[in-house]
Amino acid sequence: MTRSAARASRDAPHVLIVGGGGTGGALAHDLTLRGIRITLVERGEFTSGTTGRHHGLLHSGARYAVNDRESAIECIEENAILRSICPGSFEENDGLFVAITDEDMAYYDDFVEGCKACGIPIEELTPEEALRMEPLLNPELKAAVRVPDATMDAMRMPLRFFATAKHRGATLYNFMEVLDLVVDGGAVTGATVRDLVTGSEGDLHADLVVNATGPWSEKIARMAKVDVPISPSPGVMLALRGRLCNMVINRMHRSGDGDIVVPQRGLSVVGTSSWT
Ligand SMILES: Cc1cc2nc3c(=O)[nH]c(=O)nc-3n(C[C@H](O)[C@H](O)[C@H](O)COP(=O)(O)OP(=O)(O)OC[C@H]3O[C@@H](n4cnc5c(N)ncnc54)[C@H](O)[C@@H]3O)c2cc1C
Numbered sequence: 228m229t230r231s232a233a234r235a236s237r238d239a240p241h242v243l244i245v246g247g248g249g250t251g252g253a254l255a256h257d258l259t260l261r262g263i264r265i266t267l268v269e270r271g272e273f274t275s276g277t278t279g280r281h282h283g284l285l286h287s288g289a290r291y292a293v294n295d296r297e298s299a300i301e302c303i304e305e306n307a308i309l310r311s312i313c314p315g316s317f318e319e320n321d322g323l324f325v326a327i328t329d330e331d332m333a334y335y336d337d338f339v340e341g342c343k344a345c346g347i348p349i350e351e352l353t354p355e356e357a358l359r360m361e362p363l364l365n366p367e368l369k370a371a372v373r374v375p376d377a378t379m380d381a382m383r384m385p386l387r388f389f390a391t392a393k394h395r396g397a398t399l400y401n402f403m404e405v406l407d408l409v410v411d412g413g414a415v416t417g418a419t420v421r422d423l424v425t426g427s428e429g430d431l432h433a434d435l436v437v438n439a440t441g442p443w444s445e446k447i448a449r450m451a452k453v454d455v456p457i458s459p460s461p462g463v464m465l466a467l468r469g470r471l472c473n474m475v476i477n478r479m480h481r482s483g484d485g486d487i488v489v490p491q492r493g494l495s496v497v498g499t500s501s502w503t
């Protein structure tokens with residue numbers, strides 16, 4: 228069967244995805260490629276949850292290369308996949324990790340070694356080379372490393388997944404809220420939903436129900452008496468009008484407060500999604 232012939236037949240297994248963020252959209256795209264029948268419900272606009280509000284950084288994995296190599300490897304692999312399947316969705320601007328203090332330099336060797344071990348292509352730069360690329364860097368910088376970070380539009384990129392899933396026959400509902408899960412003999416077999424536009428309610432049934440509700444996963448799982456503990460972590464991001472830089476600028480040290488600037492179209496987003 229060719230990829231274009233993989234449109235789901237009426238007898239194909241049916242999956243109900245709850246949540247229309249990046250996870251739900253990408254899953255709908257992937258499963259329709261495999262000939263699975265998809266229904267997806269989202270209680271707001273698509274990408275209106277965490278996905279539409281994130282930093283917009285396509286991670287190279289370098290940020291995790293010292294502390295969490297498993298995530299770093301996953302990031303660089305996904306980075307390459309997303310660039311190839313979503314061309315045009317990214318500003319391919321690369322990133323710099325910049326060492327300013329002696330403390331940053333103490334992290335440098337571990338950082339370079341970690342990136343190499345994780346297969347993240349890097350280029351070690353002199354301060355002069357880095358300043359030529361980004362003239363507003365602190366002129367006292369001691370060293371910089373170029374990494375394949377990129378910037379994405381947090382809403383437009385995932386909308387491509389919804390579009391291709393719909394093109395392949397997925398049924399996508401926005402403004403449709405899951406009120407409860409239908410549980411039969413210990414298995415989740417569907418969901419009770421409310422159409423937030425008309426107010427009508429009903430049950431949707433499926434062979435499999437996927438909880439793709441991000442930070443709301445705990446609440447949805449509880450409907451099936453399943454415990455999925457979610458732990459919030461603190462972080463602050465500030466969107467400033469105008470671009471301070473064209474590349475993604477990271478401080479060369481362990482994740483902390485305010486250690487990254489992501490240029491996002493006409494804005495500069497400064498901050499850290501989590502400093503813990
Ligand atoms: C501040 C911040 C910055 C980040 N920056 C980056 C970054 O730069 N790069 C990166 O790769 N990642 C980043 N992340 C992580 C990224 O945003 C998340 O991993 C991703 O958006 C999670 O997507 P999701 O689809 O799982 O969740 P969400 O996008 O939250 O989607 C869940 C959806 O479920 C829906 N939902 C909830 N309850 C119901 C219900 N009862 N019925 C129907 N629908 C329901 C919600 O409305 C929501 O749209 C950042 C995260 C944060 C918090």
